[in-house]
Amino acid sequence: MWLMWGIGVAGYVLSVTNRTSLSAVGIDAQHRFDADASTLAMFAVLQLAVYGFMQLPVGVWLDKWGARPIMAIGMVLMAVGQVVMAFSPSVGVAIAARMLLGAGDAAIFPSVLRLVAVWFPAQRSSVMMQLTGICGQLGQVIALVPVPFLLHATSWEVTFGSLAGGAIVFSVLIAAAVRNHPAQMTEDVSVNTDTGAITVVTSQVDTRVGIRAAWEHPGTRLAFWTHFTTPFAGSAFLMLWGIPFLTAAEGFSIGQASAITSVFVGAGIVIGPIVGAFSARHPKRRSRFLVLPAVYAQIVVWGAVLLWPSPVPAWLLVLLMVALAMGGPASMVAFDFARAFNPAHRLSTATGITNVGGFLAGLLAILFIGIAMDVQGASRPELYTDTAFRWAFATQVPLWILGIAMIIRERAMIARRSG
Template structure:
């Protein structure tokens, strides 16, 4: 048995601290149009479908980059990849700050999505290589919860800064912060503790050393992963649970609350911030229930979370205008349940695939969430345009209600496939 002493506690927490606050900044950058979508529409004279493309193409690039980022993390480690990701996000926000037209602005968001794709996988790699293997699961949950604070920054301080100064100052400030974190990562972050020769995970109870890998398997591995109903169950779980929250928080929530429901920007930001708080509270609860009831996760956690979102949205859509504040708060709490429920998908992927195919199955699962999210965002934008509500001054409560109703077929499709693949998985087991 080979024993490797863990790194000093302060050094582990320094690595994680820089990485996780970089992830907070990445979430802020990712959702930076959430509270200023109306401002963006005015600035670029963009209709609703075009505004949707900002988020759709950003998410598409983020999802596409997950595969090469895994390969690059294996080859070069977290430090250079995360630093480059920060530089790309800074470049994207600088271009966004100075962009003269909508085409360049969309390209800026795609550049930002490419940089964003490197941060969360990089932080998870730091957790795996710096912390004892027994603490990895807890630290990954803590990383995800802490990172969501970036949504609060995007929803409250960013619009205040924009309205107090200018578009250039607000987005230029985000670019400056990304450069600061690129320097911090390059200067202080190390791929692994100095006593270890490579990126490995150490079990300090047994002394076992495991090489950390992130790469996605070959095309044959992707086919093998998809052929297992457990992987398809994971895909449809991640497809169905989080997309409504993604569409609401990334783009359409604040315009709906302000232009549709008549809330002030501050009130809309406060309502949307409940989404973040609820996600932080619900995450550990869902994680504990998932661990305690591994064979009932679909029916106990995933489908109830989807059902809560569907019921809340139907109540909002049918309620006479204006919708009361308490119902809007219940709506965002229901939407927040989709994030923790969607993480169950990765438990499915891990449970039903061999270790050598885990990264492949995880990648396939992750695609489901981004595919549904960008589809929902685009459908809402197109539905607004079809109704003639293509610009903020034309937005109406009725138009938003019909637009958000386009999410219902996605939920029905997802739930049908979850039940189908769950039955197939149980038969195989």
């Protein structure tokens, strides 16, 4: 049980490392490919778009073949993407490499969640999901610290080639050690050890009737908008724009910037179990006392950072990392909403809809920031300014406003439907 989860989570850590491997070396990528800010944003935008698109076929393949082969193939795709990235001769090929990486990355997290559902008792799945998400974020620390150190100590080819090598090693480990289900089971099923109920685990999204039926329930829409609103600011900062902002605009060294952004992961590890415990004990208060406060905290601290006279003090940036870290655990509450408001046969579809929300908001935030930098004439690292970044980060505000409004609306509709 724990061996399956341990290998799966280690693979997820590696996938997060690969996903965010440009986070601390974005400026190096701009110099290497002679790219402006909007083009740099496209690296992450198209990667996330492919990730989101691949959720549908991944669900189908998981139901057909189980977690082991899908995870192994995902690792191979990520390895190929990183090899192409390592030796890419142009920005177009490099973007294609990130899209290939996104396709491989899309297979990992759903596969790990399937392993959790099959190998652990059903009543522990919520806690294990939170724990999986928390552990996975350690991959961001690897992307923020060892990756740039390796790049500046060796070369672009060695750095991304090393990431590819790690993915190949894990593809072999997964193929050799992971099992789709316990030996006493003949198929992927979830067992509730309290009641004895056995349920077939389904990952496939029903694209015919299921999507419409799931979306018609305000609980699914609440899940979607919760996942849309809570994590995108952290994703945009950690995946691409945080290190350039801290180094080129605020004057921190790459080591100092990595240390500041690493607080995001540490804070998430602390906040996650607290959110999970509160969510389990107060299921009817989650949106009011967990989700919306996490969003409000991000808005307030980001507002303080944007309005503070330059340079922004390190303590405020650390506080920003803590506020952004609240978004990750809060976003996991969205999947609890999806489970609570949908019957078992529609759960995978509702989960897929929910997952799309976070990645849609993330790619929009990343793209809007890149476009705003170009519009202000700050398209290249040597042209980055504190003022340009502040206006660019302000483009996140409409996404927050939209998300908050929709969360409040769907909460009210659920209350009316229940009453």
